[in-house]
Amino acid sequence: MSGDPPGVLGGAVPRIEPLGDSALLVTLGDVIDLELNRQAQGLAAAVERLRRSGADRRFGRPVPAYASVLVPFDPLALDADEARAIVAGLFDGPQPPGTDEPGEVIEIPVRYGGDDGPDLAAIAAAHELTPADVVRLHSEADYRVYFLGFAPGFAYLGPLPAAIVTPRLATPRERVPAGSVAIADAQTGVYPFALPGGWRIIGRTDTPMWDLRRDRPSFLQPGARVRFRAIG
């Protein structure tokens, strides 16, 4: 799929199916893939523009994920077939501006290892690397915010360098501290506040991922570029 031309809504053949009586699930693909994710965010932006323009309040806030967009609608204002036709029409529209401009890289300083990253040594051992190798690989890569989910401000970031891809813990922790930087499969993320969780913790940041005093409470937005920086 990544070989397709990089048109935001071009190329892919989406599945548009109702999910219950008041939402459509638009599925662009069944894998985690940067290009599919760009298309998903492009479509979500197009639906959001339709809403914002005031032209169509019959739709609810779209929820982009890895390779899909959930599009809520008011079933008393619109039947599922009409909703589907409107959403399908967005695929023929102009490329939404600004959805995939490579924005500036957002940097997140991290204290790796020790009490802040209790799983770092085990991850290194599992891949026959040193902890310093894992830190270097994790902090050298550029990540994309695929989407936010699980909890307010929790961004799913990827792709993780293949050499440190590691499955989740078999038994999740009851409490992962706020600011924990963790990895799971080919993804990485930061716990915005203390939560139960099964991702492997490699470090901690003091940058708040979720702060209701800010105009934009989430530090990271869908589509943002992120890099981690090791600090002492």
Add this chain to the structure above:
Amino acid sequence: MLEVLEPGLLTTVQDSGRPDWTHLGVPIGGACDGWSLAVANLLTGNGPGLAAVEMTLIGATFAVHSPITIGLAGADLGGVVRESGRRLMPGRTHRLDGYTTIAFGGDASSSTAREYLAVPGGIDVPLVLGSASTALGAGFGGIDGRRLQPGDVLRPASTNGGSETGGATRPDVVWPALADDPLGDLTADAPIRILPGPAEGLEALAAVEWRVAAGSDRVGLRLEGPSIATGETGPAREFVSHGVVLGAIQVPAGGAPIILLADHQTTGGYPIAAVVISADHSRLGQLRPGASVRFAPVTLEDARVALALQQEALARGTASLRDDAGWDELWQSAGG
């Protein structure tokens, strides 16, 4: 104003939720039974979605510091004025005197789970991201983002009631008996109506009676029964999460279904075997642990008609309250 003496099992401030922040991972939240939230509010003269108290199974005990009219709707959790023994039934308003105590001690014989207590103008708490709802997982909204605790004070935003239903803050306003009342359906033990999901399992869900498990909460209703096969067992598919909706019936690897409720996460990766129709969401919010549940597949058109009937029932009830308020005014101006 009301002061919490005993909070009960799980008592929170909830309104109609915050639907505009799902792209940042914020659960929509809000009352688990939106119909009863609306009825409690409308009785009290408020718009249907204002902030009220949601009590679960065993309700709260409040000190009433000054005279106030409250509206109750949903489950009957055995509400009573301690000093007089007067019963506080749901589906109507009650004028309370100052220096009294009201208690909702729970009623094990009740077939429903949640009762809503509304006050004139709604409960006065700061809006967070446009809503007064308590987001328990993230810890914001309502009162400090948590369940109520002893000493919390609940103030009405208005002293003499809203104008939404003609200022219906008289004592003893009763919600009219209506056909198509969704809670009427619930006590009649009608099946929960479902639509097919992306995964298999609709027929298996509809084939047997299910039981609501003890681990259920505002995030999801856990069901006990036979295991369900969804035709999707591959680990790869499971982790490509997508946006999910209230009422989605997820089937994790173990095969025990979970129905997503108000505080569900915005995205999920488990196969979805079916989705409960919007008109039955309020009934989901009234299911108690131990309750038995049956499912009946319907069509999208059935779902739309059911929702339209429910909206119409709410509108008829609201109009009836306005008419009553109008008659009261006429009566009073005529010297009655």
